[in-house]
Amino acid sequence: MKHNVCMVSDFFFPNMGGVESHIYQLSQCLLERGHKVIVVTHFYGNRKGVRYLTNGLKVYYLPFPAFYNQCILPTIFTTFPLLRNIFIREHITIVHGHSAFSTLAHEAMFHARTLGLKAVFTDHSLFGFADASSILTNKILQFSLADCNHVICVSHTSKENTVLRASLQPDVVSVIPNAVDATTFVPDPTKRQPGKITIVVVSRLVYRKGMDLLAGIIPIICRRHPDVQFIIGGDGPKRIVLEEVREQHELLDRVTLLGTLKQTRVREVLVQGDILVNTSLTEAFCIAIVEAACCGLQVVTTRVGGVPEVLPPDLIYMAEPTISSLLESVERAIEDRRQGREVPPFEAHRRIMSLYTWRNVAMRTERVYDMVCLEEQRETSTRLKSYYQCGPLAGKLFVIAAVLNIFLLFIIGVLQPAKLIERAAEFPRPSVKHRVTENNHTLKNKKVKYA
DSSP states (O other), rough: OOOEEEEEOOOOOOOOOOHHHHHHHHHHHHHTTEEEEEEEEEBTTTOOOEEEEEEGGGHHHHHEEEETTEEEOOOOOHHHHHHHHHHHTTTEEEEEEEEETTTTHHHHHHHHHHOOEEEEEEEEOOSSSSSSHHHHHHHHHHHHHOOEEEEEEESSHHHHHHHHHHHHHHGEEOOOOOOTTTTTSOOOOGGSTTOOEEEEEEEEGGGGTTTHHHHHHHHHHHHHHHTTEEEEESSSHHHHHHHHHHHHHTOOOTTTESSSSHHHHHHHTTOSEEEEEEEEEOOOOOOHHHHHTTTTTTEEEEEETGGGGTSSSSEEEEEOHHHHHHHHHHHHHHHHHHHTTTOHHHHHHHHHHHHHHHHHHHHHHHHHHHHEEEEEHOOHHHHHHHHHOOTHHHHHHHHHHHHHHHHHHHHHHSSGGEEEEEEEEOOOOOSEEEEEEEEEEEEEEEEEEEE
């Protein structure tokens, strides 16, 4: 089956992160397999309108400004006319939303179900259940996924978390992990500085990524180990905390803050390091540690969320999310590096290359698309019932929102009939299907004609 897929998220290039990389790589592999894929996000700076990326990947940068944490203001209905126009114009059959933080993704899936399109959601994060922010976010997620056809999580821990948060049946949730482009993240030990041990951190500098823990261990590690230096890539509100630590302890020559990194520079930064430290307080998968291991770095990370599922035990040092535990694990990694007890960089690269590939992720995602397209269209009454069951008060509000959305669709349909919307030009799709197999870690393509 061939699908017309619309990837939707507030997080996409030129912004950098795991969600952005996941959407881009998955889209490229789906294009390779003959599907039509477009991406919808909000504008970034002067990047507005329609842009084309590698292999003709079309990206719609919608004229909605970021409101909070790079997400648009949640209005539910104001995005409907423009999204409807795009879905009709591009002949979209499946709307695939990414990230529970993304307002645009939730609204796009809601509108897609009103239009009778299939909706798939990928959850990239973990949430708690106790604080006010998590309670509100979980209720929004429950509303968004109540009528969603299928949900994808990046780890088994993430699946358990999502099932509980959104009150879902486990059989509508699949686990498809992230991956890494092993051809890009190739080790280069010659880039390491002789006589020094370089610890690399590549992350958003936010509370959720444990930047307070990182600020706690940096001065202690630098005091105990004069040959250790830090390179920190990324930006965020917690950068000021790291700058204060660097100035207070006079570490300007040993702690380098690179700021925001372009995707093309991530590998360049990683290969300079010996050890990567991840201090996240919550993490569904953490693609950064996979990229680091693929570049041959020793990985020290907190034991949170789905992180223990990601790498083999001999490629990772696990620590509790406390300063004392992180110090112990980092110092053990430093000592192993000095004694030469680390896994050779190219051996680690070879193993990661065999574990995670984007082509495998695309094949598994394609099966989810095939499955949801075979499902029968749900009646309006069934949709409203699923919303009504979301809670005694919230359920009624969700039903009202769904009814108003149906009414808005009628009004928009009168003002702008679907037959008057100009259809986008269709580019020729590949006439072959790539069946990827691994033979001594070499990818071979076999051409098979479509039926």
